[in-house]
Amino acid sequence: MGWFVYLIECRGGSIYTGIAIDVAARYAAHAAGKGARYTRARPPQRLLAVFAMADKSAALREELRIKRLAPAAKRALAATATLPAELAGG
Template identity: 65%
Template sequence: MPWFLYLIECADGSLYTGVATDVEARFAAHLCGKGARYTRARKPVRVLASFELAGRSEALRAEYRVKRLNAQQKRELIAGVRTLDSLLPQPETSEE
């Protein structure tokens, strides 16, 4: 089952990063005040981007990396200037 990393714009202009299997349902939960404390306080406006990942562990690793970015770097990711793959550790290849 795929998991998604998503970025939400909040009413104060800040960005929230999260993971879910169903981004639309998770965004609806944020809108109803049943999401993260961060979005309850800052009122989510819209989903700016979502990225499909292979599974939960990959999504959580990506979330950790994206949350360490500053707002400008997150906006570059949303705009496609920066890729999600560039943030993730690359698997080691064995040389024979």
């Protein structure tokens, strides 16, 4: 089972970065107000990007790297990603 790093655009234009095995289920949890504290306070508007990782360790490292980026760099990174069809509806 693979791990993924995902970026969510939240209300107000901020970007949340997280990791999950099942991105669709995790996004649904965020949207239902049962995700991270950050997304409970700033509800998700849409899924920006999903990146497949080799394992949990790689996902955690990539999450940390992305979190350190400036918002403009996060948006540029998201522009390079193609969302899987089942997640594109966000």
